[in-house]
Amino acid sequence: GENVEQHPSTLSVQEGDSAVIKCTYSDSASNYFPWYKQELGKRPQLIIDIRSNVGEKKDQRIAVTLNKTAKHFSLHITETQPEDSAVYFCAASNNFGNEKLTFGTGTRLTIIP
Amino acid sequence: KAGVTQTPRYLIKTRGQQVTLSCSPISGHRSVSWYQQTPGQGLQFLFEYFSETQRNKGNFPGRFSGRQFSNSRSEMNVSTLELGDSALYLCASSPNGVGYTDTQYFGPGTRLTVL
Numbered sequence: 001g002e003n004v005e006q007h008p009s010t011l012s013v014q015e016g017d018s019a020v021i022k023c024t025y026s027d028s029a030s031n032y033f034p035w036y037k038q039e040l041g042k043r044p045q046l047i048i049d050i051r052s053n054v055g056e057k058k059d060q061r062i063a064v065t066l067n068k069t070a071k072h073f074s075l076h077i078t079e080t081q082p083e084d085s086a087v088y089f090c091a092a093s094n095n096f097g098n099e100k101l102t103f104g105t106g107t108r109l110t111i112i113p
Numbered sequence: 114k115a116g117v118t119q120t121p122r123y124l125i126k127t128r129g130q131q132v133t134l135s136c137s138p139i140s141g142h143r144s145v146s147w148y149q150q151t152p153g154q155g156l157q158f159l160f161e162y163f164s165e166t167q168r169n170k171g172n173f174p175g176r177f178s179g180r181q182f183s184n185s186r187s188e189m190n191v192s193t194l195e196l197g198d199s200a201l202y203l204c205a206s207s208p209n210g211v212g213y214t215d216t217q218y219f220g221p222g223t224r225l226t227v228l
Contacts, residue, residue, distance in 0.1 A: 034216065034217070036219075042221070043203065043219040043220060043221050043222060044156070044203070044219045045219070046216055046217075046218070049216065089155075089156060091156075100146065100158050100161055100169045100171075101146070101148075101156075101158065101205075101217060102158065103148075103155055103156035103157075103158075104155070105155045106155055106156075
């Protein structure tokens with residue numbers, strides 16, 4: 001089955017700096033890669049996703065890149081703000097998000113004011 | 114549209130008991146997935162239902178079961194509870210049209226504590 005690894009497990013950055021979280025996956029059939037943000041005590045919220053036919057996607061301060069050959073994808077947050085502090089999860093699916101998501105282990109991001 | 118809802122939000126049970134959790138998907142969504150979240154294991158896929166049929170199953174013992182009703186609402190049952198079953202149980206719904214991206218939207222979760 002699919003295996004998703006996520007690094008780092010914790011990340012602290014100064015407010016205004018950039019943060020990068022990386023994930024690798026094992027199943028070459030995976031074709032959909034969402035990122036979720038989970039604040040303490042709250043549900044995971046989708047922040048951005050990317051399909052396998054796209055190499056990069058941006059949404060304001062957030063971007064995701066995908067390297068299918070190397071089977072890794074990354075989340076980039078620029079101009080970080082205190083409200084970006086949360087746990088971020090990457091995930092992979094082999095049916096465009098239908099049916100099953102395999103999650104990474106999460107990255108606790110702390111923005112230092 | 115109302116989001117995914119789950120009931121109850123909190124549960125305390127003792128070992129050996131059984132529990133039933135409920136999930137109501139976003140209106141119009143036909144797929145419901147269940148996940149277990151623990152500090153040690155992260156988010157683990159339990160199973161997914163579509164049109165009242167279990168379509169996918171994760172690597173959990175048979176004590177974990179579920180079902181989906183004709184209105185797409187889903188229930189998850191855990192029998193013979195063990196201490197290790199203490200977790201946040203999340204359900205997620207998606208519209209489910211085969212062949213295009215379906216974002217999964219999560220409910221608030223049910224926090225189960227087994228004593």
